[in-house]
Amino acid sequence: MNVFIVHAHPEPKSFNTALRDLSVNVLEKEGHSVTLSDLYAMNFNPVAGPDDFRDRADPDYLVYALEQRHGWETKTLAPDILAETGKLLWCDLLILHFPLYWFSVPAIMKGWIDRVLVSGLTYGGRRFYDRGGLKGKRAMVTCTLGGREHMLDRDEAIHGRLTDMLKPLLQGTLAYTGMTVLPPFAAWHVPYVDDTTRAGYLETYADRLAKLDSLSPVAYPSLDDFDDKMTPR
């Protein structure tokens, strides 16, 4: 299996980085090939803009998704984008490693999503959800949080469920592009817990990495249940 890890954390010594290193080590030991994009180390540019296109369908008026489509067809996207789309196409499993900032990914990773999940490649027209361009690949989110588990483990929890907070990422992004979404892995209350608790998180995570195939994916919409206008049948 080819595994593409995208990682975003401003502290190279962070516990989040330890989880990422665990991903690399466990998966390589099992014989998988692993490629890593460490967005902070790469100084990745997260800002979607006109410089992302070496040739424009409309030089006078930028509709970002439409230029992505043109740039993908004509292979004129910026080189840093094409480097990432290459890794994405290569992989069977994508793992996003990040600390939860405002119940979402840090901006540098949002920019990776905005710029790399190119229209025309990952979706377009009626190609999304189970007809998305990345169908056949799996995706998993591995995040660290300041909050405690009971604040995000049920509808009545103060923030509701973590999977609902992550809906734009899990459903609106990963499932939208056709990927099969594995349940997210969360390490809770990380800046405040002791070393024993952190060691426990590492153990639980190593265990999960060893049995990815036994995880039930999160269920997301199928276009079979909607008509051509995307109205429920």
Place this chain on the structure above:
Amino acid sequence: MNVFIVHAHPEPKSFNTALRDLSVNVLEKEGHSVTLSDLYAMNFNPVAGPDDFRDRADPDYLVYALEQRHGWETKTLAPDILAETGKLLWCDLLILHFPLYWFSVPAIMKGWIDRVLVSGLTYGGRRFYDRGGLKGKRAMVTCTLGGREHMLDRDEAIHGRLTDMLKPLLQGTLAYTGMTVLPPFAAWHVPYVDDTTRAGYLETYADRLAKLDSLSPVAYPSLDDFDDKMTPR
């Protein structure tokens, strides 16, 4: 009323920018003071990192939120952050203007959220939701979308409800900091609609701006309903 508009769109001639200009014009005409941060025009840095702090509580290990708290207390945050927190404290109403990218804000705006909604100022400890640091202010999201309204207008819609997709922003960010969240304004299917439809959106939006006080806020959690450990009472 003091109104702070934060805007992010890579195309200065976009319809999204027309909505932003309408906000400025209508609100100024009504006698309000308006301040605008046009993040693309400002070349705003969205990447949270060690350079955001001119003095560190822990120079060897970066926990971003903890350094924000220290930086806010000691007034040693980077000048571009302090310029934005100044506008935030000044305002009574915050309006975020953006095109929906992956059911969320563009990365440049996510970075504004990551870096400017500083821990210690906007939240901290048990100061969040209706005890958040920005209590008393209102916030509104104004976004443009490629999708059509029937794809996001009910639980059974293909993407579910827009307010659910926006939950990490509306609840997890704006309400979390204590702000009263007005219903989001969405202009649908923007790259594909005709001029008459766009003119209709502008008219509807002008109408909404004229009666902000009559809008019912979206309901979010109150800490009164949770105990000291944030478990539901």
